[in-house]
Amino acid sequence: MNPEEKPYADIAARLKWHRELEGLDQRAYAAAIGVKRSTYSLWEAGSHRLSLNGALALRRRWGLSLDFMYEGIDDALPMTLRRAWRERP
Template sequence: MPKIDLESVGMRLTAVRTASGLTSGQFANTVSIDPSSYSKIELGKKPLNVDMGFRVSERWGVSMDFLYRGRLNEVPESIIRTLRAIENEDR
């Protein structure tokens, strides 16, 4: 069974947050996630549990497939552009 790439999940969350123009703490509060836990999730140090993923999905209009698998179907263009910029920074 394939494992979820925690760093990639974190990168996609960073893209959603950055496209929203919010700080890490502000973003965490919009989806009722403890800010310190959210920071660890964004860094790929802690998994994004399904309940948290669902809240992000519902609040920010991205699919669970995007968050966990990186599938870009029906993801807002601003988030895709931000994700690409973040990926290019990591290279």
């Protein structure tokens, strides 16, 4: 894989969207879900795939469904998050 490729760019975009929605920097967001900032940074950069444990932590902390994080399906999101996702620019 070319180092400039971002195979998980869609997941990365959803992570960044939600982190910014929460008003947190990467360090605070990572701490909120119990991962190292360096690990989170790789996920948000799109160079590494969000782990299952990471996705489950997002679900427990903020209600972000696995369907949303991995596939972009927003039906299982809490209503306020679904509305914010659908109204983003």
